[in-house]
Amino acid sequence: MNSAADIVFDEATKTYPGSVRPALDALSLTVPAGEICVLLGSSGCGKTTALTLVNRLTELTGGDIRIDGTSIREQDVIALRRGIGYVIQQAGLFPHLTIAQNIATVPQVLGWPKPRIEDRVRELLELVGLPHGEYGDRYPAQLSGGQQQRVGIARALAADPPIMLMDEPFGALDPVTREHMQDEFLRLHAQVRKTTLFVSHDIDEAVRMGDRIAVLAEGGKLLQYDTPERILHAPADDYVARFVGTDRGLKALTLRRLSDLTLEPYAGGANGTALRADDSLRTALSALLAAGADRLPVTDADGHPVGTVTVDLIREAA
Amino acid sequence: MTPMATGPVIPDFGTVSPCVRDNGLFCADWFAANWSSVFWPALAQHVRLTVIAVGIGFALAFALALLAHFRRWLVRPLGGLASFLYTIPPLALFTLLVPVTGLSVLTAEIALVAYTLMVLFKSTLAGLAEVPEAVRRAGLGMGLTRREILVRIELPLALPAIVSGLRVATVTTISVVEIAAFIIDQGLGSPIIQGLQSPFNTQFIGAGLLAVALALAADGLIVLAGRLLTPWATMRRSA
Structure with a gap:
């Protein structure tokens, strides 16, 4: 249905009320359609702020963000959010709804006819490797953390949005499950090609997942926006070099x-x-x-x- | 002096069982014989008074809790008012209302409703507030309106808290309805009060047992209804 859209941050700035310094300071970058951009940085660098500015859970205080050329300020906030898949750390599944009902939520509020919703739910559960017959009627509490996050991703994809926002989606998983989910998502992304903004504080994850990585520093300043290869081989400054680690030579090997x-x-x-x-x-x-x-x-x-x-x-x- | 009467002085009650004659603690035969004239009507009145009180009380408390959920500054004044009503002893509240609304069912219901408000208001509000932030945020982020979040997420998730509030409110109301017999001749309180004034045991023990059974049954029914409405809450254990 929807092909991917590009996301343009144009001097996007957020200063929270009662704060003098901005949490995100004039961020300018373009995420080309269909690519995964990892927002990388330690806590307090404004990466989650940057992410939630896109679906207006946080409102811009300066600059602009454009999706496919249209400013997010000009769109109805509810319609905007329904066109953006949103995945958060603890999956945030609705505990009182079955897996199938969780995934059906946005199609339902969009008023899709029932058979279409059922087909879509079946298709998505298949896509994330949880067969409908076995998992559709279970409740989130009956699933493992990794399975819950698959459902979270399926739910975000439900209405086929051109954009995905993922806020440390695998941060709460154990290392083995996390790595598995990263691979799963890359496989999935190769199929659906959504423009994806992915928040992480883990350089290894960023190198694995990102087509491009935006390294942010405290105060919401963008230090470098580049491909993983460039970030590892040619860090823009000492801060980026320290952040990617002294083993960046080894990390670079994971890319090939x-x-x-x-x-x-x-x-x-x-x-x-x-x-x-x-x-x-x-x-x-x-x-x-x-x-x-x-x-x-x-x-x-x-x-x-x-x-x-x-x-x-x-x-x-x- | 003329003889006062020619017949027996003690009225003829007909043949009575040994239990009734000896005024046993509980005579099943007398209880059964008086079921349709005394106990059943009293039980039915008791149920009606309770259902009306809890029904109106829940509607009021629910509306107020929703209001306070969206206008947080109302939480303190509304909660304070409900708590204040709850602190007045039932008998005092009945007598305070009698000059205004008389010895009527209305008086009884006003007082009964007042007693349900605090627990229902607080449990509903607490249930709405307990919804995990991640869940609310996920709903908001996927583009649900505030109203959709309330109906699809917050209210269903508040159900267990609302159900426990309803249990307490219902059981409390069933006891307070008994005290309402001081102002209206209705409910299981009536045979109890009358029974206490006579030396005959079965009347007030029978009515008392019925009140206990009613409270237990009502509580059980609400628990059952709650389980049916929140299958996910019990599923958790089988995970």
């Missing part, structure tokens, strides 16, 4: 996969466990170090050999 490299020819039974072509360079380096080897075989998803990776190849790629 073995399949991106020109591997050496497969040389047969090298020692150690074979790597998979979709493993990241970081995983490959770790495996090489753990095996104490210079080279390891690489296979495709079905276990067929595709080549050999060496420490030198990784160093050249980094």
Whole structure:
């Protein structure tokens, strides 16, 4: 239905009442349609403020935000919000409604006919990997944290909004579930291509999720807005460099996969466990170090050999 | 002196059971014989007085709680007023009202309603306030209007608190209705008061037992209705 829309922050400023310093200071950036932009920073840097300005849970005190060229100030606030998917940390599911009813909420208030709502709910539950037959009639309290957040995402997608706002959606999950959900969301995003603003305080998450990362500092100042590669390889200043960490060289390796490299020819039974072509360079380096080897075989998803990776190849790629 | 009477001085009650003759604590035969003339009408009146009082009290308290929910500055004055009404002893409130509205059902109902207000107002307001902020924010963020948030989210989530308020209010009203028998000849309080003035036990013990049974049954019914209305609240345990 709706294709993605771009989001333009134009000197967007928020100063809370009773505060002299702005929480967000003249933020200007463009999120191209269909991309994921991670708003990254420590607490108090205004990243959640920036996010909620878009759906006007927080009102601008200066500047403007435009979605697909239209200022959010000019739109009816209820209509604006119904066109934006919103996912928050604890999922914020309605505990008294079943999973299916939770997802159906916005389509219902939009007045969709019943069969269309039912089809949409079924489709979305399938999309987030919770079959309707098994989960549709359960209540949120009967689901794990990760499952609840999948429902939160499905609910945000219900009316097929062109934009998604995600406020530390995986922050309350354990590390294993969090990583799994990040992958799930990336898979989902590849299918639906919503323009996504994603708040995080975790550089690893930002590097995994973001097409672009906006690093914000205290006082709501934008320090750098760039691709993860650029943020890791060329931090704009010392603050960004410190924030991304001294292991940014290693982090950069997570951005590339073995399949991106020109591997050496497969040389047969090298020692150690074979790597998979979709493993990241970081995983490959770790495996090489753990095996104490210079080279390891690489296979495709079905276990067929595709080549050999060496420490030198990784160093050249980094 | 002329003889006062030729017949027996003590009126003929017909054949009575040994229990009634010995004035036992509770004579089931007498209770059954007087069910349709004494106990059933009193029970029916008691239920009617209670239902009207709790019904009107809930409608009033609910409206006031909604008002206070949206106009937070009203919480203190309205809560204070309801608390004040609650502190007046029932018998005093009845007697205070008699000069205005007489020895009438109206007098009884005004006082009864006044007693339900505090607990119903406070439980409804507390139920609305207990809705988790994340849930309210999610609703707001997805574009629900204030009214939709109230109807779809806040009121259903306030139901368990409202139901517990209704339980307390109903059981309290059932006891206060008994005291209302001091001003109106209605409800299970009437046979109790009359029974207390005579040495015969079964009348006031029977009426007393009925009042206890009524309170227990009403409480049980409300709990059951609450469970049916809030399946999600009991589901939680089976998760």
